[in-house]
Structure formats: C-alpha cells, structure tokens
Amino acid sequence: MIQDIAPHHFANEYRPSPPERESFLLFYRGRDVLLTEHDGKLDFPRFSELEGENPSLYEQYTYLFSIDEDRFYLAPDTLRFDLLDGARLENREIFRTMSPRHLAFAGITGFQLYGWYRGHRFCGRCGQEMQQDHKERMMLCPSCGQMEYPKICPAVIVAVLDGERILLTKYAGRSYTRYALIAGFAEIGETIEQTVHREVMEEVGLRVKNLRFYKSQPWSFSDTLLMGFYCDLDGEDRITLDRDELAVAEWFNRGQIPAPELDISLTSEMMMRFQNGECC
Incomplete structure (x- = not known):
C-alpha cells in the first residue's frame, strides 16, 4: 500500500x-x-x-x-x-x-x-485570521480561542463474502472505473461496525455478519483513515443497487477477480488477499 x-x-x-x-x-x-x-x-x-x-x-x-x-x-x-x-x-x-x-x-x-x-486560514466561529501554533500542529484563533486540528475522516472498506464469492462494485459518476469494494464514511453517533452494516445495506441492500477487522490505511486522497473489514453474507444474496452511489455490484468467484491496476490501496490488497486464498 x-x-x-x-x-x-x-x-x-x-x-x-x-x-x-x-x-x-x-x-x-x-x-x-x-x-x-x-x-x-x-x-x-x-x-x-x-x-x-x-x-x-x-x-x-x-x-x-x-x-x-x-x-x-x-x-x-x-x-x-x-x-x-x-x-x-x-x-x-x-x-x-x-x-x-x-x-x-x-x-x-x-x-x-x-x-x-x-x-483554515480564517476562524469558522468569529471570522478572524487564524495563526499557526508553535507547539503542535494546530490553527488557533487569537480572538476567540477556537482550535482547529487536521481533518481525518473515518471510513470503512468492506469485502462482503459468500463462501467462495466476493462482492465487487464500481462507483457511479466517477473517473475511476475499475472494480472496488463497498466503502463509506462513518456518520456522527455510530460505531465503525455500525458503519459497515449501514453502508452495505444502503449500497446493495444486503445484510452481513461475522465482521472481521483486517487493517487500516491513511488515504490522503480523500482525508480519510480507512478501516478494512471482511464479513459474511447474512441471508439472501439478491442485490438492490443504490444507483446514486454505484454503477455495478456483482458476485465474483475467488478465481475470477479482476486484477487491480495498482497495489497502493487497501481495497486492492483485500481483493487480492481473498483471491490468493490468504483469508476467510
């Protein structure tokens, strides 16, 4: 990665x-x-x-x-x-x-x-120009004392498995057109595990169980800290696609997974790890 x-x-x-x-x-x-x-x-x-x-x-x-x-x-x-x-x-x-x-x-x-x-050049509370702190990576408002730290957005990468099959998706309306895994940002008030369940249900209409945390990755292309999970299908495998988020969602057998173009992402590593029989 x-x-x-x-x-x-x-x-x-x-x-x-x-x-x-x-x-x-x-x-x-x-x-x-x-x-x-x-x-x-x-x-x-x-x-x-x-x-x-x-x-x-x-x-x-x-x-x-x-x-x-x-x-x-x-x-x-x-x-x-x-x-x-x-x-x-x-x-x-x-x-x-x-x-x-x-x-x-x-x-x-x-x-x-x-x-x-x-x-963060200006304070979001009072509008004054912010100053860099000398002791830590922080922007400080000299007027109202507002403190701002670098933004890191928690998100999940989810590999949904059904025995020897894995669910792969393609994003809707993006320049990246290769297969990926389900992904989404955590919302206020929910755990990361709840994020996994919600994102899978919202994007493909499936229920999952047996969540297994794999690895995390800082992904600066989107200010994100990614957390990767493998999980198992719970119930029917019929996909109900959220077409605002996804263009495609398909089940692939272990030996049919398209090879990723690059090896820099958590998504690619998780896909290839499943393909090579190294997990789950």
Missing part, C-alpha cells in the same frame, strides 16, 4: 525546526504539485534550488514531516519557480504511480496538509 515505505521511516511529529538548504519544498496549486524531472526521474525541489528566486523563502516555510533524515516543508503560495530547471506542475494523481514510493507518500500526505491549511 502507498504508506508501506520500509525501510524508510515516516515521522509526523510536529517539530517545526528551520529548514536546511537540502530540505524538500512541497508546492501545490489547486490539485497540482510542483515536481522536477532529471534523466527521467521525478523529484521535489529543494530550498537550495529556489532560494535565488525567493529571497524570503527561509522565513515563510511551514514544517510538515520528515522521512528518514529528510525534512519536508510546505511552500508559500507566492513561490516563484520560473527558473527552476526541469520544473513542471503535475496533477496529484501522479502520486498513485510515482516512484520511489516514499516520495509519492510524502507528496500525497503533504497535499492533505496543504488542503487543511488552505481551508
């Missing part, structure tokens, strides 16, 4: 130490990210490459996280990169296939934080 970057080590503790010249800068514009390419290899720019065009660069940084000994910082919106050799803006979807994987993980995790910082 995208967060599996061993032997590299991701450290997300908030330690806003000043950048060094070889620290990485992550610059985003909308859904695009600034990358450099040299000899066919994609990379993020470093402070040393951009300090000439940006005299106040070392005063405008926002610390994000580190991987091994490398520190990553969020670049200001005003960053100039006209003279940066090999520079180009790429859609964030590049992180689904970019290598090495630890840089792809850094890029999409940085994008999640970029979106959070951008969305």
Whole structure:
C-alpha cells in the first residue's frame, strides 16, 4: 500500500525546526504539485534550488514531516519557480504511480496538509485570521480561542463474502472505473461496525455478519483513515443497487477477480488477499 515505505521511516511529529538548504519544498496549486524531472526521474525541489528566486523563502516555510533524515516543508503560495530547471506542475494523481514510493507518500500526505491549511486560514466561529501554533500542529484563533486540528475522516472498506464469492462494485459518476469494494464514511453517533452494516445495506441492500477487522490505511486522497473489514453474507444474496452511489455490484468467484491496476490501496490488497486464498 502507498504508506508501506520500509525501510524508510515516516515521522509526523510536529517539530517545526528551520529548514536546511537540502530540505524538500512541497508546492501545490489547486490539485497540482510542483515536481522536477532529471534523466527521467521525478523529484521535489529543494530550498537550495529556489532560494535565488525567493529571497524570503527561509522565513515563510511551514514544517510538515520528515522521512528518514529528510525534512519536508510546505511552500508559500507566492513561490516563484520560473527558473527552476526541469520544473513542471503535475496533477496529484501522479502520486498513485510515482516512484520511489516514499516520495509519492510524502507528496500525497503533504497535499492533505496543504488542503487543511488552505481551508483554515480564517476562524469558522468569529471570522478572524487564524495563526499557526508553535507547539503542535494546530490553527488557533487569537480572538476567540477556537482550535482547529487536521481533518481525518473515518471510513470503512468492506469485502462482503459468500463462501467462495466476493462482492465487487464500481462507483457511479466517477473517473475511476475499475472494480472496488463497498466503502463509506462513518456518520456522527455510530460505531465503525455500525458503519459497515449501514453502508452495505444502503449500497446493495444486503445484510452481513461475522465482521472481521483486517487493517487500516491513511488515504490522503480523500482525508480519510480507512478501516478494512471482511464479513459474511447474512441471508439472501439478491442485490438492490443504490444507483446514486454505484454503477455495478456483482458476485465474483475467488478465481475470477479482476486484477487491480495498482497495489497502493487497501481495497486492492483485500481483493487480492481473498483471491490468493490468504483469508476467510
């Protein structure tokens, strides 16, 4: 999965130490990210490459996280990169296939934080401009004291099984058209287990039992913490499709599961784990 970057080590503790010249800068514009390419290899720019065009660069940084000994910082919106050799803006979807994987993980995790910082410039309670806290990753309103922390949305990925069969679905109205598993966000006041039952009933009209937690995954493409469950069909297998959410829902025998395009998601891992007879 995208967060599996061993032997590299991701450290997300908030330690806003000043950048060094070889620290990485992550610059985003909308859904695009600034990358450099040299000899066919994609990379993020470093402070040393951009300090000439940006005299106040070392005063405008926002610390994000580190991987091994490398520190990553969020670049200001005003960053100039006209003279940066090999520079180009790429859609964030590049992180689904970019290598090495630890840089792809850094890029999409940085994008999640970029979106959070951008969305919390002003206090949602009183409208005053927010300030970054110096001790923890928090935006603080100096007027009313409102505190805002990075948004993480809990959601479930559900593999519904019926003996040697698994239920696969396709999303409705999305650019992603490959098979996936049932998924959905937890609602206020419900447990994660209740979310599994509700999402399966809402999307395909089925009842399930014997919920078995498999694994979790941070999924920064949607600010989500995914929790994967296998469960068994409880009763009739007749599908009643919610066409607002899904275009297709079909039962597949264990040996007929379409191979996923990528191996970065919890969904893909759960599908292939069932196909290979490694679970359930």
